[in-house]
Amino acid sequence: MYELNPTPHVLVSGGGIAGLALAVQLVRSGIRTTVVERAAGPRPGGQAVDLRGASREVAERMGLMPGIDRRRVHEEGMAYVDGKGRVFGRMSMADFDGEGAVAEIEISRGDLAEVLLDTLMEAAETAPGLLDLRFGDRITAIAQDADGVDVSFEVAASARFDVVVGADGVHSATRRLAFGPEEQFATYLGGCAAFFTMPTPAGLEEGWFSMRFVPGITFGIRPDFDPSTSKAILTLRMDRDPSLRGDRAAQEALIDRALEGAGWHAPTVQAALGDASDLYFDELVRIDVPDVSSGRVVLLGDAASCGSPMTGQGTATALIGAYLLAARLAETPEDAAGALRRYAADIVPFAEHGKEIPYGGIERMVPKNRFEAAMSRVTSGIMLSRIARPLMKRVFAGAAESPALPEIPVPVR
Ligand SMILES: Cc1cc2nc3c(=O)[nH]c(=O)nc-3n(C[C@H](O)[C@H](O)[C@H](O)COP(=O)(O)OP(=O)(O)OC[C@H]3O[C@@H](n4cnc5c(N)ncnc54)[C@H](O)[C@@H]3O)c2cc1C
Incomplete structure (x- = not known):
């Protein structure tokens, strides 16, 4: 159990598998979390994704298995x-x-997203005021200094956050705004x-x-x-x-x-x-970002690393990354940039493994x-x-x- 300092306010861009999984763990850790998803509501769709090894362990540690078992293919x-x-x-x-x-455990991507959303709502109910989940909006500008990150949105008013997480998929806007154009990272x-x-x-x-x-x-x-x-x-x-x-x-x-x-x-x-x-x-496309953390901005899931759906590993890597990032932020909420660096080092072996195409x-x-x-x-x-x-x-x-x-x-x- 952590002794929590005043916690950071984290903005998560993208409410897919990575963004929702991260939000679940952040809210459970007592960290104020805003999720901004471009789509008007939860995005359905996707074929069966499999959970094995470390991703299965994460799903178990996060308490997702009962929901997954109910929708298992x-x-x-x-x-x-x-x-x-x-x-x-x-x-x-x-x-x-x-x-x-x-694999033994297969669940459709859209069903897994639903399991995560239900779990997030349950977590938010027990921790009122910690979650702000917004659909139909997106970030349009990011400017960080040593103490925080100023973010502009298409719909909502601009706001300042302690940490910004780009979990907005292969064509990540966060990556474009804070790390560089897509062509620099995509093959x-x-x-x-x-x-x-x-x-x-x-x-x-x-x-x-x-x-x-x-x-x-x-x-x-x-x-x-x-x-x-x-x-x-x-x-x-x-x-x-x-x-x-x-x-x-x-x-x-x-x-x-x-x-x-x-x-x-x-x-x-x-x-x-x-x-x-x-x-x-x-x-x-394959996404390679040499360093996924830059000060108070960090990339997660496909935005950070992707070998395409041909690998069958994108969802597993996203779940593992979300779990590791939340854990590192909860460990040192007063040192967000340090937490992001430690997460970046943690995720490397999984991200590389996840890009291998059988x-x-x-x-x-x-x-x-x-x-x-x-x-x-x-x-x-x-x-x-x-x-x-x-x-x-x-x-x-x-x-x-x-x-x-x-x-x-x-x-x-
Ligand atoms: C509808 C859908 C179906 C998929 N089906 C499959 C599949 O069948 N097989 C497979 O291997 N992979 C599939 N994928 C990709 C797979 O979900 C990812 O590889 C993996 O789960 C990693 O998740 P992620 O959260 O990083 O990315 P994603 O699951 O792609 O989630 C990214 C989220 O960010 C949102 N977003 C994008 N841009 C912005 C923005 N500017 N601002 C705010 N939000 C934004 C997207 O709407 C999406 O909800 C699918 C993705 C989607 C969105």
């Missing part, structure tokens, strides 16, 4: 299908002891990813995350917590096109073209796309042409065969093993 494993839906390779969770592409990885919720197509094998490779796009359908819906997952291999950002009609047209004649459930995915209320579409990136994940599509089919079939299983187990065991959490006390009020 039950998946048997991953299957590769051809144009007629015939399975030519399987990776079952049981065969890989929950350490393969599908395009050769494609785009899209996710959305769709009605579960008739005839889909229940409980399996099924995937199909076609030239230019790999698309999959993944179980949801609610069996009547599924998540469509699309990875497109393409040159960079910045004009797609924020242009939903252009994003839909691109996906529609890529799925033309792709067989299996492609027509159902195409038909559901227009109605999807939670379409997420973004470039696949299978070697988009070139291995999405075939460029028909020849590569045929080759993907052959190599996937071999890799997932019984004979290659011990080797694949070793590959996934390496990827799943995350660094241990540093010994830090659990922050409590």
Whole structure:
């Protein structure tokens, strides 16, 4: 238990996984917290994200497991299908002891965000006056001096904070305003990813995350917590096109073209796309920020470090980072800049681990042409065969093993 000094007032930009998790722990530690989220309300959407190793430990320490268990996605494993839906390779969770592409604990990103929001509201109820959660606003300017940070907002009046945390995702505004332009930190990885919720197509094998490779796009359908819906997952291999950002009609047209004649459930995915209320579409980028703390401003989650959704590690890294940052701030509330530096050092091993892409990136994940599509089919079939299983187990065991959490006390009020 900490002896708390007068606590700092922390501004968190972004109410995604990282921002909400941080706010939970800060409020529980008795730290005044303002969260500003650009969206008008909590953002739904996203496919299943997995929790293993240190991220599972953090979820347990934060008391999130009962909420996660209530919305847990039950998946048997991953299957590769051809144009007629015939399975030519399987990776079952049981065969890989929950350490393969599908982990033992899977929850949709939007459901995890809901669990975090519920937990935050509970924490705020027991600590009145500590949380100010604002939707539909964003920061527009940041100016720091030795004693604090002046922040301007699009909607709310300007205010001064002791610490500003940029948890505003891959295209972080905090990073742009306090560290430098996005181009300085982002590397395009050769494609785009899209996710959305769709009605579960008739005839889909229940409980399996099924995937199909076609030239230019790999698309999959993944179980949801609610069996009547599924998540469509699309990875497109393409040159960079910045004009797609924020242009939903252009994003839909691109996906529609890529799925033309792709067989299996492609027509159902195409038909559901227009109605999807939670379409997420973004470039696949890697984010490298050499030093994530700068005085009283610090970056967290994808804003600080990201290897793209291809890693499957973004949510885990965000949860771990939020937990470490809150703990460091609670340890020395009177020395915010020191706490941010210690957090920055703590997060390095997790952030580096979180940027590793299993299978070697988009070139291995999405075939460029028909020849590569045929080759993907052959190599996937071999890799997932019984004979290659011990080797694949070793590959996934390496990827799943995350660094241990540093010994830090659990922050409590
Ligand atoms: C809707 C959605 C769906 C996703 N689906 C997947 C998925 O299926 N698979 C996967 O691997 N990853 C997905 N991601 C990314 C994944 O959530 C992150 O990699 C990971 O959870 C790290 O979380 P984060 O909080 O750093 O970033 P995010 O979860 O991206 O959260 C950032 C938050 O900041 C908000 N924001 C952005 N700019 C501003 C601003 N200027 N001011 C205030 N707020 C701002 C955003 O609206 C968002 O709520 C998704 C992200 C979103 C937003």
